[in-house]
Amino acid sequence: MNCVICNKECTGKTCSGACRAKLSRRTAKQEESARARLKDLPAHALYQLINRYEADTWAGSAEYTELMHRLKTLTLEQLKDQGYYVPVWKYKECA
Numbered sequence: 001m002n003c004v005i006c007n008k009e010c011t012g013k014t015c016s017g018a019c020r021a022k023l024s025r026r027t028a029k030q031e032e033s034a035r036a037r038l039k040d041l042p043a044h045a046l047y048q049l050i051n052r053y054e055a056d057t058w059a060g061s062a063e064y065t066e067l068m069h070r071l072k073t074l075t076l077e078q079l080k081d082q083g084y085y086v087p088v089w090k091y092k093e094c095a
Helices: 017-039 043-051 062-073 076-081 088-094
Strands: none
Touching: 017 062, 043 062, 076 088
């Protein structure tokens, strides 16, 4: 197996602490970029992206994280107006 950063022969994803740090920074930048991209998506587009995942693999996705953030921070009226499916826990929380 080769290091995903420098392509040197190694036993894991990375060969050294420096390469692990680079991989971590790269991953953080990609996640930040994904969050910024998802921030402006309308509800139906966000649901479509989540529906692309197979079975329960969507649970750890950036799309699901963004959806949960919206469900937790927007009001019932905002969620309804923007076309979200409002979960029962949100109704109970607002009662």
